[in-house]
Amino acid sequence: MRATLMYGPGDVRVEGVPDSIIRHPTDALVRVTASCICGSDLHPYHSMSPEDGPARMGHEFIGVIEDIGSAVATLKKGDLVVSPFAISDNTCEYCREKMHTSCSHHEAAFWDTIPDEGGQAEAARVPLADGTLVKLPVAVDSSLIPSLLTLADVFGTGHHAAHAGGVNKRTNVTVIGDGAVGLMAVLAAKRLGAEQIILMGRHKARTDLGLEFGATDVVSARGDEGIAQVRDLTGGHGTHVVLEAVGHMPAYDQAVGVVRPGGIISRVGVPQYEEGPIGFGSLFRHNIKLTGGPAPVRAYIDELLPEILNGSIEPGKVFDVTTNMDGIPQGYKDMDERSSLKVLIKP
Structure with missing residues (x-):
């Protein structure tokens, strides 16, 4: 064979x-x-x-x-x-x-x-x-x-990101990554009732599919500029849930930058780094939860x-x-x- x-x-x-x-x-x-x-x-x-x-x-x-x-x-x-x-x-x-x-x-x-x-x-x-x-x-x-x-x-993984993040109709969501898992996370967040879903991605054919799947906004900028745009879209607060579907450190840093106090970062992108910032200045200070992992x-x-x-x-x-x-x-x-x-x- x-x-x-x-x-x-x-x-x-x-x-x-x-x-x-x-x-x-x-x-x-x-x-x-x-x-x-x-x-x-x-x-x-x-x-x-x-x-x-x-x-x-x-x-x-x-x-x-x-x-x-x-x-x-x-x-x-x-x-x-x-x-x-x-x-x-x-x-x-x-x-x-x-x-x-x-x-x-x-x-x-x-x-x-x-x-x-x-x-x-x-x-x-x-x-x-x-x-x-x-x-x-x-x-x-x-x-x-x-x-x-x-x-x-891929769909089960996107669903796991949204499920682990506690997405529901009362949460707004940022999805980081316009690859297949990120797009599935958009679809999953929409299915679970999120009314505002911000997709961070820079490939138009992909983000167009993300809009079809339920994204309400697309932010193509990265780093500090992208973080600022997400916060502008959310009244300066950031989103309740961030679904990180990339697995590289810049994506994790973006997640920390756009999550609101008391929010949840749910990671399903396979991490290509050993650790990210989790101390007082990042997650601890604002009671931010970190979840995710391989999707069951x-x-x-x-x-x-x-x-x-x-x-x-x-x-x-x-x-x-x-x-x-x-x-x-x-x-x-x-x-x-x-x-x-x-x-x-x-x-």
């Missing part, structure tokens, strides 16, 4: 690899019918040491179950399923508390840490299949597939799925390019150069 491997910075290849097979009774073998490139995949694309490669890539996919282990009880061959980016049993104490990313089962993991498996491939072995996979009530060629694929990570998207699928199925939300609009497996290396390049927002892959 074919799969995507990263050998080092800027070096992505699609190559033949050994076929994925059932290894444990709780496994399912899934033929991948849709996957995508994530913004977080660009972090190793910039910095992965060649000594750590080649690494299998991809943690968001939909597919058809081709085989199941003897202990799999809730799924069967032929089911169309979506796989979250974290493997979980959906039964442990943490999963019951909707913290699937901290599942205590010994096989629990992020896809990026499972050897010889990944979603940007023709097939994948899914551990803990009963807990991880969610059956989809549509056909494999449904027009809803792009939106359903966002449940694997499995916990949100049941809530978000019906609105995708009935068409009331369409997060799949975040995909602006569709390619096959041969186009994956170019897809990475285009996303890195920001000529593409998010690339959908149909093997």
Whole structure:
């Protein structure tokens, strides 16, 4: 079978690899019918040491179950399923508390840490299949597939940012970042009732989509100028909630600059720094809360799925390019150069 491997910075290849097979009774073998490139995949694309490669890539996919282990009880061959980016049993104490990313089962993991498996491939072995996979009530060629694929990570992550930040109709919101996760955070904030949503981004095609998703204002300036513009839009106060969807220190500094006293900064951009200012002069002085983390998207699928199925939300609009497996290396390049927002892959 074919799969995507990263050998080092800027070096992505699609190559033949050994076929994925059932290894444990709780496994399912899934033929991948849709996957995508994530913004977080660009972090190793910039910095992965060649000594750590080649690494299998991809943690968001939909597919058809081709085989199941003897202990799999809730799924069967032929089911169309979506796989979250974290493997979980959906039964442990943490999963019951909707913290699937901290599942205590010994096989629990992020896809990026499972050897010889990944979603940007023709097939994948899914551990803990009963807990991880969610059956989809549509056909494999449904027009809803792009939106359903966002449940694997990007929409669930945007929702997690808004949920962790306590967004509701009484809060105003700043979203920092006009990448796919930032745009999904806009959609999630609108869905949860926020009436003022300020999107900080500088790419017009993306911020236009943000306006379609529910942003009320766009601020393209960064740094002190951007902070001042957000504060002007909020009567000088800043916003109750800031959803930081970038992961770099300047974005965190902007979040600190635009949050109002007593507000909440919710981070879901994978941090590319060890620490940020949290002391008296930044968070402590004004009772600002800091939250966020890897999104337990499995916990949100049941809530978000019906609105995708009935068409009331369409997060799949975040995909602006569709390619096959041969186009994956170019897809990475285009996303890195920001000529593409998010690339959908149909093997």
